[in-house]
Amino acid sequence: MRHPLCERLRDELDELSSRKLLKAEREIASPQSAHINLRAVGERDILNMCANNYLGLSNHQTLVQAAHVGLDRYGFGMSSVRFICGTHSVHRALETRVSDYVRTEDTILFGSCFDANAGLFEAILDAGDAVISDSLNHASIIDGIRLCKAERFRYANNDMDELDRALREARHCRTVLVVTDGVFSMDGIAANLPGICNLAKRHGALVMVDDSHAVGFIGPGGRGTPALHGLEDQVDILTGTLGKALGGASGGYVSGRHEIIAWLRQRARPYLFSNSLMPALCEASLAAIDLAERADDLRQNLTARTYQLRKGLSDLGFQVSGSDHPIVPVITGNAAIAVQIADFLAARDILAVPFSYPVVPQGAARIRMQVSAAHSAEDIERVLAAFQSVRSSI
Known part of the structure; x- marks a missing residue:
């Protein structure tokens, strides 16, 4: 017989799932980098926009x-x-x-x-x-x-x-x-x-x-x-x-x-x-x-790619928190919209994770992206093109 605690937790998990707030772990099948493979999609190249890999050293x-x-x-x-x-x-x-x-x-x-x-x-x-x-x-x-x-x-x-x-x-x-x-x-x-x-x-x-x-x-x-x-x-x-x-x-x-x-x-x-x-x-x-x-070159590219992403998103009309840091949160307010955007990006092989309560305050849901020195200008343009498309799709 299941303990009442397990039943209660199952109900709460089901409730999170019904609201699309259940956190899913994505299984990486390659070294951590700006481009990765996810086991769920096989050998397909995924543009990774959510690692703390600021200098791109994770697989150096x-x-x-x-x-x-x-x-x-x-x-x-x-x-x-x-x-x-x-x-x-x-x-x-x-x-x-x-x-x-x-x-x-x-x-x-x-x-x-x-x-x-x-x-x-x-x-x-x-x-x-x-x-x-x-x-x-x-x-x-x-x-x-x-x-x-x-x-x-x-x-x-x-x-x-x-x-x-x-x-x-x-x-x-x-x-x-x-x-x-x-x-x-x-x-x-x-x-x-x-x-x-x-x-x-x-x-x-x-x-x-x-x-x-x-x-x-x-x-x-x-x-x-x-x-x-x-x-x-x-x-x-x-x-x-x-x-x-x-x-x-x-x-x-x-x-x-x-x-x-x-x-x-x-x-x-x-x-x-x-x-x-x-x-x-x-x-x-x-x-x-x-x-x-001694990584001034990496820091210079990180700064340039961060500016490129932040300016591009702002020009598209998205609300972006912060000013010049490679943490680039796109504020949606609504958790369901954040999930929709993440799903839209995922369908285009771009990995970005939605954040909602209790990780952030109620009403402050967002897509938090993180730029890496390993990202290229072409990578950031690909992200911006996806965000331009998402505006007319949700």
């Missing part, structure tokens, strides 16, 4: 070869957490390289940036402290804040007046931490980092930035949003991922003040209770950072 042969070297040299896995016998010299090398790249004092690796954000707040904040979070921050930040005992404040996206009020309300607290994404992942909007750092400095607060959708391709050398604004010395904690522009595999980090990183090694639960990163992944990540640091 330099990274593939580095991973092979890592496998041959270090084996497959460490079978341990870091503080027992899971720390390899390549972990230390990668932590040092990340610190050097993003210009911080120290770095600690996690299995993902989600784990990094989930383990951060509980470890460093307690009752008597305060955390002030942007309303559009990533789910990992939201979940991480829920785990800590600090007093919580929230301000509307990039609203410096609300942030100032929250800082004034929190001035009785021992430690105050302002938390923001460097770039907000659903909207392609950059944080007002100069404004945030200015207010935090005025009120004696710390600043934390999750730069997952910036590191590798934003700012000089791809060092991220703090480097873009010349604010590396004013950002106390920087989290990020190795799973997007920097090779697209997995792994995350917290980088920042030495004392904070040292304390996380003692108290961050995802770090203390999770196996260390696969050494071959670390070897490939070292190669990815080397590539990213």
Whole structure:
């Protein structure tokens, strides 16, 4: 006999399906790239417009070869957490390289940036402290804040007046931490980092930035949003991922003040209770950072293709969120319309995914596309031609 929980979940899944809101996983049968094969359609070429592959490094042969070297040299896995016998010299090398790249004092690796954000707040904040979070921050930040005992404040996206009020309300607290994404992942909007750092400095607060959708391709050398604004010395904690522009595999980090990183090694639960990163992944990540640091040509093409897509969609009359980031959300408002557009594109061998509640707020459904340095001008023209056709078809 089926448990009532399973029956309830089945009913809710059926309800999502009836509203065309059930998320389907598309099975890729080729390496991740700007052009892929989906198992469901065989060997047909699919233009991929939804990967976080900003620099096009996910199948770069330099990274593939580095991973092979890592496998041959270090084996497959460490079978341990870091503080027992899971720390390899390549972990230390990668932590040092990340610190050097993003210009911080120290770095600690996690299995993902989600784990990094989930383990951060509980470890460093307690009752008597305060955390002030942007309303559009990533789910990992939201979940991480829920785990800590600090007093919580929230301000509307990039609203410096609300942030100032929250800082004034929190001035009785021992430690105050302002938390923001460097770039907000659903909207392609950059944080007002100069404004945030200015207010935090005025009120004696710390600043934390999750730069997952910036590191590798934003700012000089791809060092991220703090480097873009010349604010590396004013950002106390920087989290990020190795799973997007920097090779697209997995792994995350917290980088920042030495004392904070040292304390996380003692108290961050995802770090203390999770196996260390696969050494071959670390070897490939070292190669990815080397590539990213000197990848001005890739960043130039990424900028050009992003401008081409954003301008083209705006000229066609579509509402596009953000300004110049390769996250390019086409806002439909209506979830069913977003699904229709995605289906229309799929029929033309273009992969773009619709987003609706609860991933985005009610009434804010969208098609979120992401440009890669691996895309060509012809790829973007193909997308724009499809969007021109879709206007008269839905």
